[in-house]
Amino acid sequence: MTEKRKLTLMDDVWKPPSYESQQPASAPYVSPHAPAARRAGSRVPLVVALGVAVVGVVLAVVGILVTGGETAGYRTWHQQSGAMEPMYPEGSDVTVKPIDGSGVRRGDVVLFSARDWGADSVFMMRVIAVGGDQVVIDEPGRVRVNGKILREPYLFKSGPYFAPxxxxxxxxxxxxxLGDHRVAAADSRAHLSENSGTIARSAVVGMAVDHASVPSPDRLWMWVGASTAAAGLIAAAVAATVRHRRTGVTQRI
Structure with missing residues (x-):
């Protein structure tokens, strides 16, 4: 009787060998005190990528602003007479740099207000002499400044002309x-009665320049900045995607 009772008790507690494998696997434990960087993924890659993008944008903007300031004020002058042929024929467009006349030198082609000549308009002519210079023009039109014959390769080839x-x-x-086309230009020679045909430096409003010399935006820095910004944004997008996936996994856990 005793042995039968023992077997019954053993039957009550004995389980099949496969019982443990049939139970659902327990989930891994994640401590609520674990650092956020481990539970949700680090923000460092995302911050670094965004920083790179910002640096790229700054480089591109600086490249534009630095040269943009240098080009401010340049304008186009439409030549309305043949006084400056052949270099600036009538109807041509001339790039003009704004200046105040203080730095004008002999040989510069300038735009100036002709009020000293009694005209309420702007002309374009070449500076032959500055304050203190002595100018002598003979009858065939040869020009001497301070006793030296002026070499003028820019003149319109019209041959010798005779004038007072x-x-x-x-x-x-x-x-x-003087105008480069001496026969067609009503320049200082035509206004000798007032201040020996001269105009004040302060009347100068601009100087003709070669269009190719006008500064353009620094395309190298623009390209480097744009490339850096694009790389930073792509890296930020990848980092944000990876972090989002890690965060979703952690929340499900």
Whole structure:
């Protein structure tokens, strides 16, 4: 009787060998005190990528602003006469740099207000002499400045012309100007009665320049900046995607 009772008790507690494998696997334990970087994924890659993108944008903007400031004020002048042929024929467009006249030198082609000549308009002519210079023009049209014959390869090739001789000393702070097409230009020679045909430096409003010399935006820095910004944004997108997936896995756990 005793043995039978023992077997019954053993039957009550004995389980099949496969019982443990049939139970669902327990989930791994994640401590609520674990660092956020381990549970949700680190934010460092995302922050670094966004920083790279910002640096790229700054480089591109600086490249534009630095040269953009240098090009500010340049404008186009439409030449309305043949006084400056052949270099600036009538109807041509001339790139003009704004200046105040203080830095004008002999040989510069300038735009100036012709109020000193009694005209309420703007002309374009070449500076032949500055304050203190002595100018002598003989009948065949040869020009001497301070006793030296002026070499003028820019002149319109019209051959010798005969006009009354000119001899003036340019007052300080003033300029003596001639057109490159001497036969067609109503320049300082035509206004000798007032200040020896000169105009004030302060009347200068601009100087003709070669269009190719006008600064353009620094395309190298623009390209480097744009490439860096694009790389940073792509890296930020990848980092954000990876972090989002890690965060979703952690939340499901």
């Amino acid at each position: 001789p000119v001899e003036v000393t340019v007052p300080e702070g003033r300029l003596f100007l």
